[in-house]
Amino acid sequence: MPMTAVGMVPTQTLIDATPVDYLILAIYFIFVLGIGFMARRAVSDSLDFFLSGRSLPAWVTGLAFISANLGAVEIMGMSANGAQIGIPTVHYFWVGAIPAMLFLGIVMMPFYYGSKVRSVPEFMFRRFGTGAHLVNAISFAIAQLLIAGVNLFLLGSIVHALLGWPKWVTLIVAALIVLSYITLGGLSAAIYNEVLQFFVIVASLLPLTLIGLHRLGGWGGMEEKIRAAAAAAPASAGVPPANEQLNSWAGQALSGFSNPFWSVVGIVFGLGFVLSFGYWTTNFVEVQRAMASNSMTAARKTPIIGAFPKMFVPFITIVPGMISAVLVVEIGRIKNGEKVPGGSSGDGVTFNDSLLLLMREVLPNGLLGLAITGLLAAFMAGMAANISAFNTVFSYDLWQRYIRKNHSDDYYLRIGRLATVGATIIAIFTASIAGQFGNIMNYLQTLFGFFNAPLFATFILGMFWKRMTATAGWVGLSLGTISAVIVAFLSEDAFGSASTGVLPLHGQGAAFVAASTAFVVDIVASVIVSGFTEPKPVSELRHLVYSETPRSELVDPEAATMAWYQRPGPLAVIALVLVIGLNVIF
């Protein structure tokens, strides 16, 4: 049965790749796997290699820092959002990322570096003990499986676009690709791969943007066509007016709030504070890139240096989406509320296809291969990172601590391998959930609201308030997540068809409200519960709470001797001024 279903006769494919395109793809994979292979041969163990990364200059860790996040979310999600609502999507960068990255560099990094906290579950265990650790480890593991599904779904959509196979077959093929990438050692030189990936993605998206703009007659031509399209759109499609699509503020098209004032509040508090600070300051996949640097100053500079390229990423992700909406016929039609068959999912074109369809429209073979390579690399590395994060937490934080203690290292490595395979199979199912969302960004923001917002609340409160108790830790986390799930369930569409529509919230505004609710509920619950329970003795909080950590461990004596342009503070100020300038211009 499966063989006949595959049919092996490629149906009409979305993208026509030629041998040259596959050659570029092959060269990239030979490079990436070759680096991994050399890394394992040249040094005694992977730890050595990881640490030799400590001699890497700050610009490398800075690029790896943003590249670890430049995956599915950034590329497909931002271009889908750009096609659907236009310029307001930039808030994900200029409000939703840069301030939090600077905060991480200036305030949080000295604390992480000084206290030697290496992971979120580790902090939870030392600060609050078993309860909060268990809740956090389980919710983290689930989040990784769901986000791996998003990456797998996007990876599958590219395989489908290339080969035209049915959806379920492409998901299995994509899952096998990721498994072999992990098995062949694709993660052993992660920092190197991330930096390479960054350059490949820029090298493919920049020509895509420039050629797209050229076809439309430049920036002015694009604006004109967006105005014309918005004016001609049927009212039932709910296309945002051209002015809302072409200006970043007040961003009603993004938040889904009709009142501009509440829209600004929603974006600044929901996205800019809760979601973004939650994501950037507690996401240890990225924090670890910074910890790999050789001094506290270099660690602090990592997110700050990363902020500079990060603020220009929207020009090669969101702008191609906007171009796609007026240049690609299919995207223009779905924007007007029509149904168009085909697309990379196989059941109709969605906004997630904006970038792939634009690539088909404007890129000649050769550049097309480069673009496919960039996308495949990003989703594959993204999913591999999710799976290995799941693997670590499952084997050591859950299995070893709560189920089978005191076995040999080999035993846990075997469990880890089983967990990798298991997680990949589960991701095939979570990918089908992700596939039900026409705009993948709505889904991702909803997930971040469930997992990151309460985590951030507990983390930040536990770090700055020594009175917070162990019980408050797990109660706050649980209630925060539950409240966000309830809000998503009551909204119009945050849960897709499962949402009931009791609350008049839709789009990413619903995710912002769910995240904000989770944050507030978590803080309130933690404060109340702390009032009734005993705090940990102060002597156990050294290095875990800000006020109990010696000041001398939060400064780097070398920093004072550096030129001003090498110090984190002045660099952060420049980044802040630039990003405010960008907000004023657009």
Added chain:
Amino acid sequence: MANTDQGQHTAGAFDIRNFIGALLGLFGIILLLMGLFGDTEEAKTGGVNANLWAGIALIIVSVIFLTWARLRPTIVPPHVETPEIDPTRPGPTPKGH
């Protein structure tokens, strides 16, 4: 890979700038050849030989990275501090401990 007495050495082939330079250079050459000899598909690009220009740009970036790595080699310090093994979060013990 000139090892000195203190065990300090340059990153050599492991210098990431060499990887970036080599990969982008290869891609640049392929695109340049496509631009010169392949189908330029100018209906898609609006009359620009996109492969040619992208190829040239990639080759320039590649040369910059390779030159930079040649002029200012990265030095790997002789002793790199190993992180402490955290007793509260058990994990696999690295080799040699």
